[in-house]
Amino acid sequence: MSIRIGILGYGNLGRGVECAVKHNPDMELVAVFTRRNPEEVKILTETAKVYHVDQAVGMKDEIDVLILCGGSATDLPVQTPEFAQYFNVVDSFDTHARIPEHFAAVDEAAKKGNKTAMISVGWDPGMFSLNRLYANAILPGGKDYTFWGKGVSQGHSDAVRRIEGVLDARQYTIPVESALEAVRNGENPELTTRQKHTREVFVVAEDGADKARIENEIKTMPNYFDEYDTTVHFITAEEMAANHAGLPHGGFVIRTGSTGWEDEHKHVVEYSLKLDSNPEFTSSVIAAYARAAYRMSREGQTGCKTVFDVAPAYLSLETPEELRAHML
Numbered sequence: 001m002s003i004r005i006g007i008l009g010y011g012n013l014g015r016g017v018e019c020a021v022k023h024n025p026d027m028e029l030v031a032v033f034t035r036r037n038p039e040e041v042k043i044l045t046e047t048a049k050v051y052h053v054d055q056a057v058g059m060k061d062e063i064d065v066l067i068l069c070g071g072s073a074t075d076l077p078v079q080t081p082e083f084a085q086y087f088n089v090v091d092s093f094d095t096h097a098r099i100p101e102h103f104a105a106v107d108e109a110a111k112k113g114n115k116t117a118m119i120s121v122g123w124d125p126g127m128f129s130l131n132r133l134y135a136n137a138i139l140p141g142g143k144d145y146t147f148w149g150k151g152v153s154q155g156h157s158d159a160v161r162r163i164e165g166v167l168d169a170r171q172y173t174i175p176v177e178s179a180l181e182a183v184r185n186g187e188n189p190e191l192t193t194r195q196k197h198t199r200e201v202f203v204v205a206e207d208g209a210d211k212a213r214i215e216n217e218i219k220t221m222p223n224y225f226d227e228y229d230t231t232v233h234f235i236t237a238e239e240m241a242a243n244h245a246g247l248p249h250g251g252f253v254i255r256t257g258s259t260g261w262e263d264e265h266k267h268v269v270e271y272s273l274k275l276d277s278n279p280e281f282t283s284s285v286i287a288a289y290a291r292a293a294y295r296m297s298r299e300g301q302t303g304c305k306t307v308f309d310v311a312p313a314y315l316s317l318e319t320p321e322e323l324r325a326h327m328l
């Protein structure tokens with residue numbers, strides 16, 4: 001029997017999840033929910049329909065896992081706790097500083113409804129978090145670094161689009177080359193947030209919008225831009241469509257450490273991603289964790305989880321026995 005998937009919120013990530021479900025033979029998309037007029041939202045899956053978000057709870061018995069694809073800046077803090085009491089849910093919440101409070105709110109809701117919730121699923125937070133944990137546990141005396149880009153951060157782009165007067169936005173994260181080089185050379189540098197990345201934002205503003213106010217709101221935005229050197233460009237919708245249609249990204253987590261009685265043996269652990277499509281890769285991670293949420297829910301493992309709480313075998317299409325047979 002297929003895992004019946006619902007999508008709530010149909011933007012870059014929602015479209016990516018629709019595509020990821022197609023690539024997973026044990027899943028079927030049942031419904032897409034949107035806050036807009038469903039008639040205006042066109043999906044590609046012929047066996048699924050678009051509904052208004054107000055119709056979601058009435059369909060809770062028709063969906064095994066609801067994947068929440070709203071923006072982390074303002075949507076998920078409200079939507080994930082709201083729907084976690086009615087559905088097994090997965091979200092990609094990535095406002096790192098606010099993950100503890102989001103976890104607490106979602107955990108309370110999921111336990112109230114006896115449901116399984118997974119938050120902050122994706123690549124960072126998500127796969128990068130896991131690899132930082134593995135490397136830290138294995139090389140406790142080491143030092144680790146995370147670099148992203150150059151690429152389009154969906155979270156930062158979404159956060160800018162939420163500013164009054166902004167019609168569209170793309171935010172590029174750019175690693176500082178000298179910092180990258182020092183890490184790669186094994187210099188183990190002490191780096192501040194500002195010394196590791198810069199951020200560049202392209203904005204389409206409403207006619208007559210106060211551009212100075214928009215630029216200031218971007219540059220001072222807590223948890224997104226206030227700790228970075230950020231450049232803001234105002235462009236036309238035509239320029240945005242022509243020059244910023246893609247959503248590539250990537251990055252790497254690197255940890256250096258040593259072993260031996262005299263710490264004489266040096267080790268480097270690295271996990272890297274090169275992504276043509278940030279949303280489609282993130283959605284592929286989410287689909288695997290939706291499988292895990294379904295399985296863990298059937299075992300009665302309720303409440304909120306993060307990627308740290310999910311045994312890898314739950315993610316795989318193969319059974320634990322099949323995995324052991326060839327030790328994937």
Ligand SMILES: NC(=O)C1=CN([C@@H]2O[C@H](COP(=O)(O)OP(=O)(O)OC[C@H]3O[C@@H](n4cnc5c(N)ncnc54)[C@H](OP(=O)(O)O)[C@@H]3O)[C@@H](O)[C@H]2O)C=CC1
Pocket residue numbers: 008009010011012013014033034035036069070071072073075092093094095120121122123124125126154155156158159161278279282
């Ligand atoms: N953990 C990780 O590694 C990653 C996390 N993310 C997270 O994913 C979140 C979502 O990113 P993304 O999908 O790019 O954001 P979008 O701005 O594309 O979509 C966010 C929401 O906005 C609404 N929306 C989308 N398009 C339109 C439109 N044309 N008009 C009106 N409303 C629209 C949709 O809700 P509705 O249908 O209800 O209108 C949608 O769910 C990001 O905020 C980020 O935090 C992303 C990548 C990686």
Ligand SMILES: N[C@@H](C[C@H]1CC(C(=O)O)=NO1)C(=O)O
Pocket residue numbers: 094123124125148149151152153154155156173249278
């Ligand atoms: N959550 C990020 C995924 C990575 C990319 C990123 C950044 O460029 O700041 N931080 O984490 C996203 O929304 O794309």
